[in-house]
Amino acid sequence: MAIKGAIVVDIEYCKGCGVCVGACPQEVIRLSKKVNGKGYNFAEMQNDACVGCSNCAVVCPDGVITVYRLKV
Amino acid sequence: MSEVRLEDIIKPENKVYSKTDLLTDTVMHYCPGCGHGTAHRIVAEVIEELGAQNNTVGIAPVGCSVLAYNYFNIDVQQAAHGRAPALATAVKRLMPDRLVFTYQGDGDLAAIGTGETIHACNRGENITIIFINNGIYGMTGGQMAPTTLPNMKSSTSPFGRDVEMMGNPLKITELLAQLPGTAYVTRQAVHTPAHVRRTKKAIRKAFDLQAKGAGTTFVEIVSNCNSGWKMTPVDANKWMEENMFPYYPLGDIKIPAE
Numbered sequence: 001m002a003i004k005g006a007i008v009v010d011i012e013y014c015k016g017c018g019v020c021v022g023a024c025p026q027e028v029i030r031l032s033k034k035v036n037g038k039g040y041n042f043a044e045m046q047n048d049a050c051v052g053c054s055n056c057a058v059v060c061p062d063g064v065i066t067v068y069r070l071k072v
Numbered sequence: 073m074s075e076v077r078l079e080d081i082i083k084p085e086n087k088v089y090s091k092t093d094l095l096t097d098t099v100m101h102y103c104p105g106c107g108h109g110t111a112h113r114i115v116a117e118v119i120e121e122l123g124a125q126n127n128t129v130g131i132a133p134v135g136c137s138v139l140a141y142n143y144f145n146i147d148v149q150q151a152a153h154g155r156a157p158a159l160a161t162a163v164k165r166l167m168p169d170r171l172v173f174t175y176q177g178d179g180d181l182a183a184i185g186t187g188e189t190i191h192a193c194n195r196g197e198n199i200t201i202i203f204i205n206n207g208i209y210g211m212t213g214g215q216m217a218p219t220t221l222p223n224m225k226s227s228t229s230p231f232g233r234d235v236e237m238m239g240n241p242l243k244i245t246e247l248l249a250q251l252p253g254t255a256y257v258t259r260q261a262v263h264t265p266a267h268v269r270r271t272k273k274a275i276r277k278a279f280d281l282q283a284k285g286a287g288t289t290f291v292e293i294v295s296n297c298n299s300g301w302k303m304t305p306v307d308a309n310k311w312m313e314e315n316m317f318p319y320y321p322l323g324d325i326k327i328p329a330e
Contacts (some may be wrong), residue, residue: 016104017104055265058269063113
């Protein structure tokens, strides 16, 4: 059985601090080259290695990350 | 194994973590990467776990977190600068069945409010104090605070804090642990997932002890101030680990006897 995870970032609330990038054990997250309405480079998934551990969401100061996990 | 599409994972029944409803949808005014946001969220999560949304009164301080009442979806009273423990004392004595906590920074709790803090703890008021220590006055522009580290640069100590002239940093948490009124005194951090989870447990323990009437419970959270320290959020967290933690070691300082 494999575990597949995914995150959804609330782009307009993200401030691009990058704390989630270092907290991710799977190196799934990066800061986008695009910016949101306030000019912050928001966080986004860069690959599909996410396991839904929630580390990024737990450490996010603005609580912008929602985590999903599915056993397949 | 067939390919799993993102749409199959992102479904409400697969959700494992999202921001708690005890925080409002207001955008926090804190700087990117500030520990305040994380601290707010874990306090809100603990209140949600306890099912105490309608039974909790928070006391906001003066400082960066003065606007905490905009973010917590609970009753919050804003106190005069440094006087949150005095206000919490009044709230708790008038409404003993409520869960009462103060949320204060180091400029509020350890500088102008030192007297209120020490006396509230010495009386053993049955409240929880959550203390965010970032070693600087963040809101007013990064001035030196009582908790600023030796040789640490701030806007009012541009050559570093000279302890000969400006005194030593105040370890108020260790000081309060000496008082007979405090039941639980701990120091935690919120810069990594493991520390966040540990801090959440500490806050839960503090609230549980308050419900039992154990006395004052005190949770210090060593945090960053990347704007005041003039660093990126990630660098500020690293600097905090290297410089703040040796002076402010993490862990329980006083735990109640079982």
